Amino acid sequence: MKHALALLFLSLLAASPVVAQEVVAGLSSNQAAVGEPVQLVVTVRGARGADVPQTLSVNGLRINLAGRSTQFEMRNFKMSSTLTYTYIIVPQFEGNFTIPSFDVAIEGKTYRTQAMHLAVSGAAQVPQMPTLPQSMPTVPSGPPPAVGNDNGRPYFAELVLSKKSAYVGEIVPVELRFYFHSRIGGQVGERPNFGGEGFTVQKFSNAVKREQVVNEANYVVFTFQSAITPVKAGTLEIPAASLEARLQVPGNAPQGLDDFFNNFPLPQGMFTETREVTLQTKPLQLEVVALPKENKPEDFSGAVGKFTMDASVSPKKAAAGEPVTLSVTVSGQGNFEGMGAPSLVGDEGWRTYPPSDKFQAADAIGFTGEKKFEYPIIARQDQTKTPGARFSFFDPSSGKYSTLTTDPLPVDAKAGNAAATASAPAATPGAGAGATPGPATKPTPDIAVMASGSSHWSSLFFRKEFLIGNAALLAAWLAVVLAFSIRSFSASNTGRMIARKKQASDALSLLRNADPSAFYDRVHDYLTLRLNASIEPGSLAAKIDSSALPVELKSSLHKMLERHDESKFAAGGISQPSAEERESVMATLKQFHAFHEK
Amino acid sequence: MLSMKNSHLTQTLSLFAAVLLLSQSARADVLADARARYAEGEYQQAAKLFEQAIETAPPQAAVFFEFGRCLRQAGQDGRAALNFQRALILDPRFSPAAVALTETNTDLGIPKPAVTWQDRVLERIPMDTLTLTGAVLFWVGVFMITFLLLLRAARRKGLYALGMICLAAGIAALALAWLCDPRITDRNTAIVLTNGGASVLNSPAEQSEKIASLREGTQVQILSQRGRWFYGAIPGGARGWFLTEGIVPIIPPV
Numbered sequence: 001m002k003h004a005l006a007l008l009f010l011s012l013l014a015a016s017p018v019v020a021q022e023v024v025a026g027l028s029s030n031q032a033a034v035g036e037p038v039q040l041v042v043t044v045r046g047a048r049g050a051d052v053p054q055t056l057s058v059n060g061l062r063i064n065l066a067g068r069s070t071q072f073e074m075r076n077f078k079m080s081s082t083l084t085y086t087y088i089i090v091p092q093f094e095g096n097f098t099i100p101s102f103d104v105a106i107e108g109k110t111y112r113t114q115a116m117h118l119a120v121s122g123a124a125q126v127p128q129m130p131t132l133p134q135s136m137p138t139v140p141s142g143p144p145p146a147v148g149n150d151n152g153r154p155y156f157a158e159l160v161l162s163k164k165s166a167y168v169g170e171i172v173p174v175e176l177r178f179y180f181h182s183r184i185g186g187q188v189g190e191r192p193n194f195g196g197e198g199f200t201v202q203k204f205s206n207a208v209k210r211e212q213v214v215n216e217a218n219y220v221v222f223t224f225q226s227a228i229t230p231v232k233a234g235t236l237e238i239p240a241a242s243l244e245a246r247l248q249v250p251g252n253a254p255q256g257l258d259d260f261f262n263n264f265p266l267p268q269g270m271f272t273e274t275r276e277v278t279l280q281t282k283p284l285q286l287e288v289v290a291l292p293k294e295n296k297p298e299d300f301s302g303a304v305g306k307f308t309m310d311a312s313v314s315p316k317k318a319a320a321g322e323p324v325t326l327s328v329t330v331s332g333q334g335n336f337e338g339m340g341a342p343s344l345v346g347d348e349g350w351r352t353y354p355p356s357d358k359f360q361a362a363d364a365i366g367f368t369g370e371k372k373f374e375y376p377i378i379a380r381q382d383q384t385k386t387p388g389a390r391f392s393f394f395d396p397s398s399g400k401y402s403t404l405t406t407d408p409l410p411v412d413a414k415a416g417n418a419a420a421t422a423s424a425p426a427a428t429p430g431a432g433a434g435a436t437p438g439p440a441t442k443p444t445p446d447i448a449v450m451a452s453g454s455s456h457w458s459s460l461f462f463r464k465e466f467l468i469g470n471a472a473l474l475a476a477w478l479a480v481v482l483a484f485s486i487r488s489f490s491a492s493n494t495g496r497m498i499a500r501k502k503q504a505s506d507a508l509s510l511l512r513n514a515d516p517s518a519f520y521d522r523v524h525d526y527l528t529l530r531l532n533a534s535i536e537p538g539s540l541a542a543k544i545d546s547s548a549l550p551v552e553l554k555s556s557l558h559k560m561l562e563r564h565d566e567s568k569f570a571a572g573g574i575s576q577p578s579a580e581e582r583e584s585v586m587a588t589l590k591q592f593h594a595f596h597e598k
Numbered sequence: 599m600l601s602m603k604n605s606h607l608t609q610t611l612s613l614f615a616a617v618l619l620l621s622q623s624a625r626a627d628v629l630a631d632a633r634a635r636y637a638e639g640e641y642q643q644a645a646k647l648f649e650q651a652i653e654t655a656p657p658q659a660a661v662f663f664e665f666g667r668c669l670r671q672a673g674q675d676g677r678a679a680l681n682f683q684r685a686l687i688l689d690p691r692f693s694p695a696a697v698a699l700t701e702t703n704t705d706l707g708i709p710k711p712a713v714t715w716q717d718r719v720l721e722r723i724p725m726d727t728l729t730l731t732g733a734v735l736f737w738v739g740v741f742m743i744t745f746l747l748l749l750r751a752a753r754r755k756g757l758y759a760l761g762m763i764c765l766a767a768g769i770a771a772l773a774l775a776w777l778c779d780p781r782i783t784d785r786n787t788a789i790v791l792t793n794g795g796a797s798v799l800n801s802p803a804e805q806s807e808k809i810a811s812l813r814e815g816t817q818v819q820i821l822s823q824r825g826r827w828f829y830g831a832i833p834g835g836a837r838g839w840f841l842t843e844g845i846v847p848i849i850p851p852v
Contacts, residue, residue: 319721320693323700323710353704376704378697453689453724455656457849459781460729473737477744484748 021046023104025113026211032091033121039213040087040099042113043182044106051105052085061097061118062090082182084218091120154181154249159241159281166230167289169304170396171335171367173227176241178279182211182218186247186274192224194241198288202227205364227365229335233290242280249275291394297403299343303393305334309342311406313386318413323376328355328389328406331370339393341373346408347387351378379413386411504529508589516576520564523585527557530596549595556588628654629661636664641672659689663698670702676791676814678702683789683848687780690720706815711833716778725779732771739765784848788830790816792844802827802839809838818845
């Protein structure tokens with residue numbers, strides 16, 4: 001019966017799904033000495049076999065595959081398998097090496113490992129000033145884990161300081177490492193708890209997860225980086241750091257079945273239990289030395305580290321009163337947060353202001369980077385060079401103060417009049433805070449001479465005098481255009497015709513009241529005008545004949561001309577026209593007028 | 599009778615001239631007093647006198663500059679910036695005001711605005727001169743071309759070209775003056791004068807979402823007004839609502 005149950009269980013086991021595939025590679029240490037072997041472990045999960053290279057080619061490192069181990073686990077009836085390929089790396093010479101990513105083939109799929117870095121030193125001693133995060137000299141908080149096989153501790157923690165002694169104000173990089181045996185699953189807290197008296201702690205970096213072989217056991221390591229800054233001299237007690245974790249650790253079979261399961265070589269992890277744990281490092285001590293008082297530069301403002309300094313200016317040409325920006329960049333490693341701004345030298349003739357600053361970190365903890373100080377400066381007198389900059393710091397590696405300087409930079413800056421001639425009297429407290437005080441001059445009495453400009457808030461476009469002037473010019477232009485137009489119209493044929501019509505119309509109206517003795521003269525004048533005839537004798541008669549008037553009308557008009565000639569040439573004249581005759585003539589002329597208008 | 603009328607006219611003109619002279623003289627006295635107080639370090643008193651002089655006479659760049667300098671000494675950097683700006687509106691080439699404004703803004707933490715092509719024009723040419731020159735050239739061109747056209751002087755190509763050049767130059771000068779004159783371009787600009795700055799909100803309600811904070815001395819563009827609220831553009835281009843209290847137009851209302 002027992003055997004049947006076991007077979008059933010094993011068949012279930014074989015049919016159970018396999019977890020997702022994953023390939024992770026890690027080094028047992030990312031620093032070593034020449035000849036000191038380091039392990040490279042490639043862990044393959046969710047597969048029963050993988051093709052990996054036998055050797056890796058990196059100049060300066062001898063890397064050979066040393067062996068393979070397989071591990072099956074079961075958690076909550078889910079099967080998982082872990083293959084571990086172990087390479088041995090033997091450094092050949094000193095230097096920083098990058099082990100490139102390489103392919104791992106699993107059941108037809110190809111996975112790539114991540115690239116890894118290994119720092120190889122000539123001797124196995126700890127360097128003074130490490131560079132995070134690639135190489136962290138270890139001053140571990142406790143003894144190495146006492147594990148030599150699978151029965152080793154399932155988890156442990158260590159605090160690594162980059163050095164054993166430091167100066168007050170010096171940044172000391174620290175690393176918190178939390179190790180979990182690769183058989184353990186679970187969750188870890190986002191940030192460790194770490195702090196104490198006598199030092200300040202920088203913000204922690206995000207956790208970096210990697211795999212590491214410790215005493216031939218495979219561990220997953222969560223690493224947090226930060227830095228501490230001692231604030232007083234003496235022996236500094238660095239308390240333990242801790243991290244909360246919720247782990248699934250291998251458990252025992254249920255009571256009553258333990259005898260049964262003990263008869264078979266069952267996969268580990270088949271039965272797990274959840275456990276809330278707190279991983280704690282061991283406390284450490286750091287010897288803190290005060291900064292030396294001798295040879296301390298006057299302008300030392302608390303910078304501790306190793307720095308370089310550079311300067312630039314923009315713009316290189318400035319008009320009167322225009323500020324230029326002198327940018328001074330301090331870069332290197334050290335306490336950027338605690339440092340003061342470089343001081344300016346040779347700034348006579350310049351009005352200077354406190355600089356703004358901006359820090360650009362090159363690592364996760366703000367230990368390496370550059371800080372840019374921007375000084376707005378305005379020339380008091382015409383200038384061809386900017387002030388220089390001076391910056392003093394304490395170098396912990398040499399134990400001495402150092403001073404950096406930059407040369408004045410060429411610039412063409414004109415003096416601002418306000419600064420030169422119209423600056424305020426000696427600055428009073430609270431006024432113009434931050435500015436370098438101007439020369440204590442009295443106000444310039446003829447300041448008004450310096451300003452011209454307008455005495456109106458409105459633009460000339462909207463001012464009455466401008467608008468009236470333009471309106472007058474517009475009117476003049478319109479008048480000119482109108483006069484010319486009238487003149488040219490009058491000179492045109494149309495204009496002349498209209499004029500004639502008007503004259504004819506006037507002549508016709510004059511006929512009504514004309515003197516009877518001159519009646520036919522007016523008739524003649526009217527017809528001459530209407531037919532555009534000349535004053536030549538016979539011209540009017542010819543015009544009448546050549547016109548398109550009806551014959552009867554022509555005949556009537558000729559009779560009128562005869563009457564006119566009679567009145568003009570007959571001896572003694574003609575009798576004055578009667579009222580009926582005048583009416584008849586007027587009617588004929590109206591008929592002519594109407595016909596002519598058509 | 600005629601001589602009596604002339605006598606009245608003369609008396610009226612004399613009276614007018616006397617009043618004018620007296621007012622000018624009184625203003626000169628106020629200014630002299632203000633300058634004396636300033637020289638003695640009595641900045642608050644001097645500021646009051648400068649303000650009085652400004653209210654009673656046509657605006658002058660130099661007086662605004664002196665008033666601003668006085669306010670700066672009295673610790674009123676925001677109002678000082680406003681008056682330096684007003685001096686520059688009246689005379690954009692008044693470099694002492696430009697320097698003082700830069701210094702004041704630096705102390706207020708207001709970043710220096712980028713130099714625009716309009717600024718470069720203002721540095722070189724007085725706007726009223728440019729406007730007047732533009733108008734004269736425009737009319738000379740207009741009249742020249744009109745006469746040439748009306749007189750049918752088609753053969754006078756040189757005169758036509760000169761007229762066209764005058765016309766084009768006049769239009770260009772007038773357009774340039776219109777685009778550059780700060781009394782036109784800054785007619786909707788205001789400055790924040792509240793001590794703690796001003797909050798820019800998403801809508802005209804005190805509980806609405808805050809978009810940005812404006813420091814004292816910040817210049818904003820007023821786009822519209824609704825009750826106690828201005829809608830405007832802030833440096834950087836964002837738009838929002840802010841209370842009218844403490845927001846003072848750079849160009850004072852006439």
